[in-house]
Amino acid sequence: MTTIASITNMRLKFPGVESLLFKDFSLSLNKGEKVLILGPSGSGKSTLLQVLTGLVPDAVEIPMKAEEKIIPESWGFLFQDPDTQFCMPYVDEEIAFVLENLQTPREQMESSIHYYLHQVGLTFDNIHTKIQTLSGGMKQRLAIASVLALEPEVLFLDEPTAMLDPKGTQSVWDTLKDIGKDKTVVIVEHKIEQIVDFVDRIILLNENGEIIADGSKRKIFDQYKHVLIEQGIWYPGVWDEYIQVNRKEFPISNKVNEKPNLHLAEFAGYREKSKKIDVKEADAYPGEWITVLGPNGAGKSTLLLGLMNLIKTKGSYYILDQNHRKIKNFSDYVSFVFQNPEFQFITNTVFDEVAYSIQLEDWSEEQVLTRVNQLLNLYQLEAHKQKHPYQLSMGQKRRLSFAAAIIKEQPILLLDEPTFGQDAKNTFAILEQLERLRLQGTTVIMVTHDLQIVNHFATKVWYISNGKLVEECSASNYTKNNQKQPAMS
Amino acid sequence: MQMDFSYKVTWLHKINPSLKFIIIIILFIHLLMIHNINFIINYMLGMTILYLFFTGHPWKRLLIISIPFILIFLTSSTSMIFFGKGEITWIKWGLVHITEESFFRGLHLGFRGIIFATLGIIFALTTRPVYLFYSLMQQLKLKPKYAYSFMAAVRLIPIMIEETQTLHYALKVRGVQNHKGFVGFYKKLKSYSIPMLSQSIRKAYRIAIAMEAKRFSDTVNRTYYYQLGFSKFDMIFMFYFVIMILVSYYAAINHPYFSILDVRDNG
Numbered sequence: 001m002t003t004i005a006s007i008t009n010m011r012l013k014f015p016g017v018e019s020l021l022f023k024d025f026s027l028s029l030n031k032g033e034k035v036l037i038l039g040p041s042g043s044g045k046s047t048l049l050q051v052l053t054g055l056v057p058d059a060v061e062i063p064m065k066a067e068e069k070i071i072p073e074s075w076g077f078l079f080q081d082p083d084t085q086f087c088m089p090y091v092d093e094e095i096a097f098v099l100e101n102l103q104t105p106r107e108q109m110e111s112s113i114h115y116y117l118h119q120v121g122l123t124f125d126n127i128h129t130k131i132q133t134l135s136g137g138m139k140q141r142l143a144i145a146s147v148l149a150l151e152p153e154v155l156f157l158d159e160p161t162a163m164l165d166p167k168g169t170q171s172v173w174d175t176l177k178d179i180g181k182d183k184t185v186v187i188v189e190h191k192i193e194q195i196v197d198f199v200d201r202i203i204l205l206n207e208n209g210e211i212i213a214d215g216s217k218r219k220i221f222d223q224y225k226h227v228l229i230e231q232g233i234w235y236p237g238v239w240d241e242y243i244q245v246n247r248k249e250f251p252i253s254n255k256v257n258e259k260p261n262l263h264l265a266e267f268a269g270y271r272e273k274s275k276k277i278d279v280k281e282a283d284a285y286p287g288e289w290i291t292v293l294g295p296n297g298a299g300k301s302t303l304l305l306g307l308m309n310l311i312k313t314k315g316s317y318y319i320l321d322q323n324h325r326k327i328k329n330f331s332d333y334v335s336f337v338f339q340n341p342e343f344q345f346i347t348n349t350v351f352d353e354v355a356y357s358i359q360l361e362d363w364s365e366e367q368v369l370t371r372v373n374q375l376l377n378l379y380q381l382e383a384h385k386q387k388h389p390y391q392l393s394m395g396q397k398r399r400l401s402f403a404a405a406i407i408k409e410q411p412i413l414l415l416d417e418p419t420f421g422q423d424a425k426n427t428f429a430i431l432e433q434l435e436r437l438r439l440q441g442t443t444v445i446m447v448t449h450d451l452q453i454v455n456h457f458a459t460k461v462w463y464i465s466n467g468k469l470v471e472e473c474s475a476s477n478y479t480k481n482n483q484k485q486p487a488m489s
Numbered sequence: 490m491q492m493d494f495s496y497k498v499t500w501l502h503k504i505n506p507s508l509k510f511i512i513i514i515i516l517f518i519h520l521l522m523i524h525n526i527n528f529i530i531n532y533m534l535g536m537t538i539l540y541l542f543f544t545g546h547p548w549k550r551l552l553i554i555s556i557p558f559i560l561i562f563l564t565s566s567t568s569m570i571f572f573g574k575g576e577i578t579w580i581k582w583g584l585v586h587i588t589e590e591s592f593f594r595g596l597h598l599g600f601r602g603i604i605f606a607t608l609g610i611i612f613a614l615t616t617r618p619v620y621l622f623y624s625l626m627q628q629l630k631l632k633p634k635y636a637y638s639f640m641a642a643v644r645l646i647p648i649m650i651e652e653t654q655t656l657h658y659a660l661k662v663r664g665v666q667n668h669k670g671f672v673g674f675y676k677k678l679k680s681y682s683i684p685m686l687s688q689s690i691r692k693a694y695r696i697a698i699a700m701e702a703k704r705f706s707d708t709v710n711r712t713y714y715y716q717l718g719f720s721k722f723d724m725i726f727m728f729y730f731v732i733m734i735l736v737s738y739y740a741a742i743n744h745p746y747f748s749i750l751d752v753r754d755n756g
Contacts, residue, residue: 098703098704099714106713109712308662331662336659338662344662357663
């Protein structure tokens with residue numbers, strides 16, 4: 001077998017960080033291999049890919065040295081965020097950008113653009129289409145098309161589906177498997193359900209950037225399962241095991257003789273004067289966990305914005321028997337957790353962030369201190385009290401946004417895909433916290449694409465399609481009816 | 490949030506962007522040397538025709554865009570009208586002292602402001618940034634490094650607008666209360682700018698790496714998807730201004746609205 005990329009005794013250190021990220025690290029990849037690199041966040045997986053392509057240190061100036069380094073002659077790199085890998089506004093211009101870099105003659109460009117788009121299964125009436133109007137999955141496939149324009153031998157994929165919904169994820173992996181058949185492929189990913197049958201070698205890193213295991217996927221799954229669980233990897237069957245280990249039973253909500261926390265009738269939400277969501281009638285009771293399901297763009301997030309009174313609404317909306325138009329301070333009753341936690345942070349330290357909402361009210365200093373510390377403790381953030389929220393890791397930021405949102409114990413909690421992009425460990429931690437709140441009587445309303453959450457945590461489903469709430473049923477019924485077509489919605 | 494910003498392509502869109510850019514700069518400088526208010530009024534009419542009928546944008550949008558023009562006109566002319574020097578006094582009231590000379594000087598300044606704004610906005614409305622940078626690279630030998638950085642930055646603007654919206658919601662959700670006055674403004678600025686900056690820096694960094702991953706380098710030998718050259722529309726554009734300026738000048742001399750030749754003269 002020929003070695004296509006390798007690195008021997010590499011040392012690498014981020015400026016300003018005390019310890020080395022990699023110390024005497026060696027790795028070699030053979031031609032035609034499909035390699036999956038797994039490891040906890042902060043283990044340097046993405047950096048490793050960038051080293052193997054030469055992006056580090058050529059483009060990203062990080063001090064490193066290696067005894068020997070082989071970089072593949074031609075390679076393509078697919079990044080995580082669909083919005084930050086394009087530099088041009090239109091589909092054709094973006095692929096043309098690569099062709100220009102390769103000095104392709106202008107006359108050949110148009111036919112090449114069609115060719116590469118065809119390879120990733122994208123068809124447009126007019127290739128001069130705005131990238132902004134594409135869905136996440138289509139954007140990633142466009143990115144693959146521009147990677148293909150480089151005619152690469154080796155493909156490096158850095159969590160290419162982390163920011164996509166299930167449908168987009170499926171389409172991107174289908175495309176990648178198709179075009180990657182006869183190439184060397186190196187993948188960093190923590191949601192591995194879709195790709196286990198595609199890869200043949202798995203490399204397992206630990207948080208110190210050391211290789212714990214390297215071998216066939218069979219060997220890794222047999223011998224290192226505990227490591228996968230510990231690292232929060234989404235290996236196939238992780239849900240089943242979680243349910244088994246925790247003996248989780250189907251959630252039941254007891255709503256007999258109770259008044260709804262939230263009542264909607266002929267409720268409609270508007271964006272720029274056009275009706276985007278329409279609800280005939282719906283109730284949400286204390287202790288209910290409602291998952292809002294539906295295809296992309298159906299109006300799920302708009303419904304939440306309407307419930308939070310952030311957009312113009314019509315119709316009747318009652319919270320605890322009060323007309324929502326008469327409520328002065330909405331945040332006394334409803335709280336909201338956004339998809340991107342960073343947008344929610346408004347103070348300079350973790351402590352202030354959690355304390356913010358109650359400091360606005362007349363709590364005594366002692367009360368604030370006790371309550372905040374209690375929450376920091378619960379969400380495992382007490383060690384980071386004085387840090388700036390932006391300095392936290394992805395999972396910590398998510399937990400902080402939760403703590404800050406629920407501190408006032410509002411009766412209704414709205415969440416927009418809170419488990420999005422989180423690893424298995426964080427996801428289960430979040431779900432357990434929500435379960436605890438639900439049992440205390442909070443109404444949880446959550447937008448998600450994850451049907452496992454519906455199966456095991458939710459009590460009710462609101463299905464949204466084309467801007468309308470078309471189905472309201474219990475989660476168990478929904479699961480039963482949809483068992484024939486699992487996984488996708 | 491999707492913003493619709495569609496327009497019809499007119500001849501103004503087909504002019505070579507570099508040429509358009511240079512002509513407009515020259516016109517800016519020339520404008521500074523015009524002191525005849527009659528001339529400048531005609532000039533303004535000529536620009537208005539171009540703005541209203543040839544940019545290819547819908548009427549409603551053109552009208553909305555012109556609101557700030559009026560603001561420019563009012564602010565720049567009134568300060569001159571109210572506090573300028575002059576001999577023939579019309580009104581005197583405390584600090585305010587309106588004279589005939591200051592009145593016309595103010596008007597002149599206001600009109601000039603409008604022309605500046607119209608020229609700028611005509612350029613902005615009829616030039617796709619991508620074409621401008623391709624043309625700057627091809628005709629004016631701008632380094633690709635700068636051209637593509639700008640193009641990548643332009644792409645980020647709609648994303649940032651969307652983020653501002655989310656941020657606005659998030660602040661409302663957290664129950665952020667608006668303070669009034671300067672302190673309130675400062676607080677608001679801080680609560681928006683820090684997350685926006687942090688996100689933008691991260692995005693810019695990622696785009697830069699993605700561009701290098703696509704083998705972007707600063708070599709001059711690259712091919713171009715768009716080849717921008719010159720056409721008859723460039724001639725039309727130049728002729729339009731030559732003729733408009735000549736006609737305006739001729740009309741200003743022979744059929745003046747006011748008997749003032751130079752607003753700088755005192756009487």
